[in-house]
Amino acid sequence: MIIAVDGPAASGKGTIAKALARHYHLPHLDTGLLYRAVAATVRRMELDPEKEADAVAACDFDELTLADPGLRDDDVGQLASVVSAHPLVRAALLQRQKRFAHQEGGAVLDGRDIGTVIAPDALAKLFVRATPTIRAQRRHAELKNRGSTVSYDQVLADIRARDERDSSRSAAPLVPAADAALLDTSFLSIEASIAKAIALVEARRPRG
Numbered sequence: 455m456i457i458a459v460d461g462p463a464a465s466g467k468g469t470i471a472k473a474l475a476r477h478y479h480l481p482h483l484d485t486g487l488l489y490r491a492v493a494a495t496v497r498r499m500e501l502d503p504e505k506e507a508d509a510v511a512a513c514d515f516d517e518l519t520l521a522d523p524g525l526r527d528d529d530v531g532q533l534a535s536v537v538s539a540h541p542l543v544r545a546a547l548l549q550r551q552k553r554f555a556h557q558e559g560g561a562v563l564d565g566r567d568i569g570t571v572i573a574p575d576a577l578a579k580l581f582v583r584a585t586p587t588i589r590a591q592r593r594h595a596e597l598k599n600r601g602s603t604v605s606y607d608q609v610l611a612d613i614r615a616r617d618e619r620d621s622s623r624s625a626a627p628l629v630p631a632a633d634a635a636l637l638d639t640s641f642l643s644i645e646a647s648i649a650k651a652i653a654l655v656e657a658r659r660p661r662g
Contacts, residue, residue: 455560458568461582464589471564485565493533513546541625569631578658581630
């Protein structure tokens with residue numbers, strides 16, 4: 455069983471995907487970490503994230519990079535949104551994600567193009583969303599807890615800019631799959647969001 459969970463930054467898709475993986479005893483992949491690893495490698499190598507050739511050169515990153523807690527930093531997320539817009543970067547990471555999705559028994563993947571590009575054959579596809587202001591509140595609180603002094607207004611501006619980049623890029627833009635179930639977490643608790651997600655997956659599972 456493949457479960458695809460897509461959505462914009464801070465919508466709750468990662469939390470929901472991890473919970474679904476635990477519930478159904480499936481392996482989980484946060485595909486955004488792959489792009490964050492590319493972004494971090496670009497920065498470490500002092501390359502230009504706007505240049506496709508530089509970003510592609512960073513796709514051959516060390517697997518240990520994925521365990522770096524610094525990948526969760528907001529500045530890395532902003533860079534990841536830049537490098538992920540390059541078609542050749544997405545192509546370089548495509549097969550790695552497809553192999554994970556189609557392993558025996560299935561998997562849960564979250565990202566921005568899982569249901570449209572990586573696993574269009576997924577049994578269940580969720581598109582998780584929330585308003586930009588609520589997503590900014592969540593991300594700002596998360597960053598404050600990690601010691602960041604970034605302002606709420608800056609976080610909101612970054613989220614809106616990232617949404618624009620992700621939805622308008624030519625390669626695998628952030629859009630719901632035609633057959634995705636929409637899950638708006640704006641006014642739901644984490645527990646309610648997870649329960650709703652499980653119900654949506656169950657509605658897609660064959661009976662008997």
